[in-house]
Amino acid sequence: MRRRRVIVFDNDIVITGLLKKFFVLRDYDVVTYLEPVICPIYGKRPECDTNGPCADIMLVDYSMPVMNGIDLLRTQQTRKCGLTSKNKALITGYADALDRSAVEELGCAFFEKPLDFKRLAAWFDECELRMDLSRPLGLIRREVRRPSKGDVAFQAAPSDNIFTGVAVNRSASGLCLKIAVPVRPDQILTLLSPNPQSARSASVRWIRKLAEDDYLVGLQFVGSERAAIMASRSASHP
Numbered sequence: 119m120r121r122r123r124v125i126v127f128d129n130d131i132v133i134t135g136l137l138k139k140f141f142v143l144r145d146y147d148v149v150t151y152l153e154p155v156i157c158p159i160y161g162k163r164p165e166c167d168t169n170g171p172c173a174d175i176m177l178v179d180y181s182m183p184v185m186n187g188i189d190l191l192r193t194q195q196t197r198k199c200g201l202t203s204k205n206k207a208l209i210t211g212y213a214d215a216l217d218r219s220a221v222e223e224l225g226c227a228f229f230e231k232p233l234d235f236k237r238l239a240a241w242f243d244e245c246e247l248r249m250d251l252s253r254p255l256g257l258i259r260r261e262v263r264r265p266s267k268g269d270v271a272f273q274a275a276p277s278d279n280i281f282t283g284v285a286v287n288r289s290a291s292g293l294c295l296k297i298a299v300p301v302r303p304d305q306i307l308t309l310l311s312p313n314p315q316s317a318r319s320a321s322v323r324w325i326r327k328l329a330e331d332d333y334l335v336g337l338q339f340v341g342s343e344r345a346a347i348m349a350s351r352s353a354s355h356p
Contacts, residue, residue, distance in 0.1 A: 119251045121304070123147040125172060127154050127190065128179035128209065133231065137177065140235060144242070149173070153183045154190045158256075159197040168256030171200035174249045175242065180210035188220050195224060200256060205245045209233065264288065270295055271310040272320075280310065283335075292320060292338040298331045307337065 124141050128134050129152040141148045159166050180187040187208045195203060203225035210216055211231035221228045227241055266285040270293075273280055283297035301307065305322045320337035327333055 120254070121145060121147050122175070122246070122249060122251065123149065123173045123255055124175040124177065126150045126177045127152075127157075127182060127187070128177070129153060129182055130179065130231075133179075133209070133233070136233070136235075140238075146175075154178075154185050157190065157194070159194050159199060160185070160190075163197065165198045166194070166200060168200060170254060170256040171202075172256050173201060174205060174251075174255075175245050176201055176206045178206065178208055180208055180216060181212060188217065188224075191224050191226055192220070202248065205248060207241065266293065272297075273308045273310065274299075274301065274305065276308070286334070292323070292336065295335050295337055296328075297333050297335060300333060301325060301335060306340070309337075 122145070124137075124146050126134055126137050126148070128137075128150070134150045138148050138150065154160055158168050158172070178187040178190055182190075185193075187210070191203070191206060191208065194201075194206075204227075206224075207227035207229055208216075208221050209229045209231060213230045218228065229238060229241075264287060266288045268285050270283050270285050271280050272283060272295075281297065281299055283295040286294040286296055288294070301322050303322055303325065307320050307322065308317055309320055310317050319340050321340045323336045323338050325333055325335050
């Protein structure tokens with residue numbers, strides 16, 4: 119069984135930070151974006167071309183750059199988004215100016231800012247009853263990754279040996295690394311640097327074996343809360 123995934127579209131870093139903490143405690147894979155251009159339906163595609171929904175729950179802010187939340191949800195519906203509208207919600211701090219009937223017609227939930235997390239939790243419980251965790255999720259587009267080069271030292275555990283990989287590309291959310299040791303999905307790696315205070319954690323999102331002792335891995339940076347949870351889970355289930 120895979121982990122649940124939530125996608126949050128919101129350029130308010132305070133809100134996304136609170137939602138990240140909330141979902142991490144519920145053991146979700148949390149993906150956040152500042153604007154909707156990352157969604158596969160954005161642009162001129164006639165239909166979404168991912169293999170299944172990109173997430174189990176989606177939260178969309180009304181006021182975003184490029185496209186407002188209602189337009190995004192409406193376009194997703196028109197272009198056959200794989201995620202049911204019942205597991206999508208619009209969040210906004212501009213409730214007075216919002217056309218609520220449009221949200222109701224789409225079949226999505228609606229929450230005002232500041233968010234009532236007790237009410238949100240009740241809605242999440244309902245959404246989880248509709249999730250099929252045996253169904254693989256579609257791939258999601260992340261930020262544009264720019265070519266990168268240079269060695270990156272890392273540890274698979276605090277007491278583990280220090281290994282060195284070669285960066286292939288990177289973005290604000292993660293990097294692609296070429297390494298010589300096998301790792302597993304969701305494993306937490308500690309990326310080291312000459313300055314100990316600059317070390318950060320990253321989760322293994324995918325692995326591709328290129329040759330014997332030669333692997334390409336996609337890493338997503340994670341916060342300290344999720345890193346601690348994932349490290350604990352890995353220790354309990356080697």
